[in-house]
Structure formats: structure tokens, C-alpha cells
Amino acid sequence: MEPVAFEVQPGITAIDTFFGGRERYTAAYLLDAEQPTLVETGPTHSVEPVAAALERLGIGPGDLAHIVVTHIHLDHAGGVGRLCRRFPRAAVHVHERGAPHLADPARLVASATRLYGEAQMRTLFGDVEPVPAKALHALTDGDSIDLGGRTLGVDFTPGHASHQVALTDSATGAVFTGDALGVHVPDLPVLRPATPPPDVDVEAAIASIDRIRARARSVLLFAHFGPIVEVERTCDLAIARLRGWAEAVRDELRRTDDAEEIVARLEQEALRDIRTGADAALDLDVLEERLRLLSSVRMNALGLMRYWRKRDERARPASGFGSPDDRASQPS
Numbered sequence: 001m002e003p004v005a006f007e008v009q010p011g012i013t014a015i016d017t018f019f020g021g022r023e024r025y026t027a028a029y030l031l032d033a034e035q036p037t038l039v040e041t042g043p044t045h046s047v048e049p050v051a052a053a054l055e056r057l058g059i060g061p062g063d064l065a066h067i068v069v070t071h072i073h074l075d076h077a078g079g080v081g082r083l084c085r086r087f088p089r090a091a092v093h094v095h096e097r098g099a100p101h102l103a104d105p106a107r108l109v110a111s112a113t114r115l116y117g118e119a120q121m122r123t124l125f126g127d128v129e130p131v132p133a134k135a136l137h138a139l140t141d142g143d144s145i146d147l148g149g150r151t152l153g154v155d156f157t158p159g160h161a162s163h164q165v166a167l168t169d170s171a172t173g174a175v176f177t178g179d180a181l182g183v184h185v186p187d188l189p190v191l192r193p194a195t196p197p198p199d200v201d202v203e204a205a206i207a208s209i210d211r212i213r214a215r216a217r218s219v220l221l222f223a224h225f226g227p228i229v230e231v232e233r234t235c236d237l238a239i240a241r242l243r244g245w246a247e248a249v250r251d252e253l254r255r256t257d258d259a260e261e262i263v264a265r266l267e268q269e270a271l272r273d274i275r276t277g278a279d280a281a282l283d284l285d286v287l288e289e290r291l292r293l294l295s296s297v298r299m300n301a302l303g304l305m306r307y308w309r310k311r312d313e314r315a316r317p318a319s320g321f322g323s324p325d326d327r328a329s330q331p332s
């Protein structure tokens, strides 16, 4: 596929990673600075289109100075191991809790395979290669990554994943949001929460959205997909949707333990969001199908069920029966 890249803010270019073979679903971003910097990589299947776009933008193998990922889910960072071999001078920056999983992706891959199955792992993501230890830089909250002439401010923004960061560009006030606000793809005017297992935390996610709102001085740069200028409205909507979905799952859990019934309820919720948010001329079935890849309702339901059950367990006196807590993370 021809590389696709377009400027979204002065000195920030969105690059289509063609995740899942689709256009305008998942973005990486190139920051123009003395030290050229890529935010997000896409999965390993995206390495060729991203490298081709970088080359077209004048970034050769020796030129890329930094790669920063908002979190380690494979649709954002699965390709970082292979990409940093193509760009051997690049330092790889990731949340301190994500760094061990990029150095040794075995648990990350095992965890994602449990969710997606072997076949989808191959078709969607491809192999996941480790990042050499000497290239890895662990980020802590409040860090500032110096790109020469501009910086990226680091805010820990847990919720969607415990190891997610948001990045604020000093030059434009744009914020790279990762999946903190959910998924919003052009042409599909629906903001959908992204609440996959294992570590979605609704209250943390809401606090993180407010943190992003306070940082943003221009646009929100979604990984899925592109710039959104209406900061206040989008943050409000993201919180409302998240609360709505979380409450729907909580309601159902009071009534049933059956995951299928809970998934069905959340599907109704998702359809209602589409009907109230979408242009009436759009075909609802097509919309639903296109959103499924990025943010499956089933995955969101399973994540929220796990969240409420963990909360209930914490609230109960210890019974001696804990649930295994898998800290490695899944893509979304």
C-alpha cells in the first residue's frame, strides 16, 4: 500500500499504520524536531508502511532519534522491536511498567494470544520482537523528553491500561492520548470506550481524561484515529460513555453471571450510542462492523466484568480465595 501521511499540527504528521489492512484506523505520528521522534509504531505488520512513510518524509535509518509508545498494547507498540532495528539510533520510551514487557514480550504475547487466539494474532499483529535493553528508556510520571526545540511532557494516564502515558507537545499543546479516551475513527462519528481486560480501571480512566483535558491546549491526537479539536466536548463525552458502559455492566452483574447476557446488554448500549451519535444516513451495520476490529463489545464487556469483580473482591473480607491477577496486558 502507498504510504499515507498528513500534517495534523505544525510539525506533527500522522502516518497511517494500516492496522488490520484498513485505512484510517490506527495512527503513528512523526514530530519534526532537531531529534525526529515517532509516537506509536503500530504492530509488526505496520513496520513496512510506517518505515516507507518515514522515508518519504525524509527520515532515513540513521535519522530517527526517539520512538515513544503510549502503552504496550500490540496495535500501538507491537512493531517497536522490529522498527528499532530498522532505525538503530532510536531510543525507545515507554512507561516504566511497560518496559520489561518490551524487553521480553513473552508474557505480553501469551496474554494477547489468550484473548485473540493464534489465528488473529498472526493476521492482525504478526511476530513481536524484543527491544534491545540498551535502547529502552523507562518513563516516570512528570518526565519531559527533550527532542531538541520541543519537548514531550509525560503524564501517567492509567485506566484503559495501568501502564498508559499521555504525551503533551510543548510546541503546539497537542496531546497524544493513546486509548485514554477510547476509539474515534473518522467517518464513524461514534466515540466508543476501550475497556479491555485485564487492568481497565474506570475511576482511574476518568481521572486520566480530566488530566488530559487540563493539558490540552490545541488538539487531542487519537491513536484511533487522528486529531480531534473539540477538547471539552470530547472529554465530557468520553467520561459519559465510560460511565454508561460501566454502569450497564454493573447492572447486569447484579442480575446474572452469564457473560453472554452481559455482552448482549453492552451491544444494545453500543447500538444506542451509534444511533444517537451517527449521521442518520450511515448504515448502522457497516458502522458496527467497522468498529468491531478496534474495540469489540465483547472485549469491553469482559474487561468491565473483571473490573467490577476485582472491586467487589477487594471490598469483601479476605476469604482465602483470590483470583489470579495477570499483570501482562492485551491489545486494544
Ligand SMILES: [Zn+2]
Binding pocket: 071, 073, 076, 160, 161, 179, 330, 331, 332
Ligand atoms: Zn490499548
